[in-house]
Amino acid sequence: MLGLLKKKPIDKLVEVLGKNKVITSIVERKLYSYDATPIPVERAVPSAVIFPESQEDVQKLVEICYQEEVPIFPRGAGSGLTGGAVPTLEKGVVVSFEKMKKFSVDVDNATVVVEPGVITYELQQYVEKLGLFYPPDPSSFKYSTIGGNIAENAGGPRCLKYGVTREYVLGLTAVIKEGKVLKTGNPVIKDVAGYDITKFFVGSEGTLGLITSATLKLIPKPKARATALVLFERLEDVGKAVTKIMTSGVFPSALEFMDADAIRAVEAHKPVGLPKDVSALLLIEIDGSVEGVKEDLNTVEKLLTSMGLRVQIAQDEAQAEKLWMARKNLGPALANLRTGKINEDIVFPRIYLSEAIPKLREIAKKYDLLMVIFGHIGDGNLHVNLLYDKKNREEEERAERAVDEVFELALRYNGSITGEHGVGLTKRKFLRWQLGDVGIEVMKGIKMVFDPKNLFNPGKLFSEN
Secondary structure (H helix, E strand, O other): OHHHHHHHHHHHHHHHHOOOOEEOOHHHHHHOOOOOOOOOOOOOOOOEEEOOOOHHHHHHHHHHHHHHOOOEEEEOOOOOOOOOOOOOOOOOEEEEOOOOOOEEEEOOOOEEEEOOOOEHHHHHHHHHOOOEEOOOOOOOOOOOEHHHHHHHOOOOOOHHHHOOHHHHEEEEEEEOHHHOEEEEEOOOOOOOOOOOHHHHHOOOOOOOOEEEEEEEEOEEOOOEEEEEEEEEOOOOHHHHHHHHHHOOOOOOOEEEEEEHHHHHHHHHHOOOOOOOOOOEEEEEEEEEOHHHHHHHHHHHHHHHHOOOOEEEEOOOHHHHHHHHHHHHOHHHHHOOOOOEEEEEEEEOOHHHHHHHHHHHHHHHHHOOOEEEEEEEHHHOEEEEEEEEOOOOHHHHHHHHHHHHHHHHHHHHOOOEOOOOOOOOOOOHHHHHHHHHHHHHHHHHHHHHHHOOOOOEOOOOOOOOO
């Protein structure tokens, strides 16, 4: 009798949506119980994987799940690093948006309406042919989806100049409790009518409802772009150089940092000719008008060479792309150093970077761990990677204790526990450290309005306790 009851909600979903959209194969269910999170997290095999193809499909599935109290775990491309797309309850269903990938560009209004399954890179390539530009560029941009980017408020190297995903979401349509459809915002830049409900959804990690479409702002495509490589003999000079650049009147589109271990790792993985005898490097990208880029590049080069730093300018687009591929390859490159990795994306105010980076090194030394640091240093967003041997439980425990101190350090400097990866499962306990009891109380109140039964991605962002 119990088995029949468990099947009832899935049977209803099959009846309403069709067998081709509700998959119960154990192989598919297991495949969709994972995302890209590199450490073990709470995980369950869902009772089904659902592939909606329209907003109507989403309404129907939410209506049934709400009636039957079936947890709903939304999923984009599964490229998240904090367990945001991982199902945690066996009675739940994973809702994959990979079949909802239509979009429509309004060139005159410089906006685009996208479904959540649209691949970020494919959208960018399309609009750039029209002379437009969608800047957010997470490292997973070639396979991550717009819906996932919105759910996580994704960033990337270019957010230094252009801002994170939230800056480009003008409005959206979402299905919330009981299958109700909520429309927020409009395709206009200025809209101050009432609470900004759109922004509630950006970064909500699927905990408020299921996004079925979004209206995104586009901007003119920059006419020119240039890349410079800066080499450092001393790690402590990096923060000073960043401050010099950011107070020079030049506004780079990206300012990326790699420490010595990161450089050696990427050269061992896919060599591009980076020098392995330096303490750190910066990758600087400048974009804008042709003349403006030349002028800004000249300013930065003079500024940094006056500090005694070596500056190399990429001579063409192919050379620049080679340098940026080294940065993009860092994630897989680190897998060659150790079998285990904890990758945290903490943020510091820029003015404290010179102090903070050596203190991070002290934490690694205290716990006798290999720490590799890289990231978007122009906006203070560092990817701190603690590497360990998965077979050595004692070393893994040291890495877990070190993470606590890494977050404590970021918050001590009025920073953040995450700049772009989100909270998901892996950072739940640390969110209270940052927001405090009142902040968590307010978040839970907002969640209750949209999802009183706690069925949308339960267990993510904050603990129910």
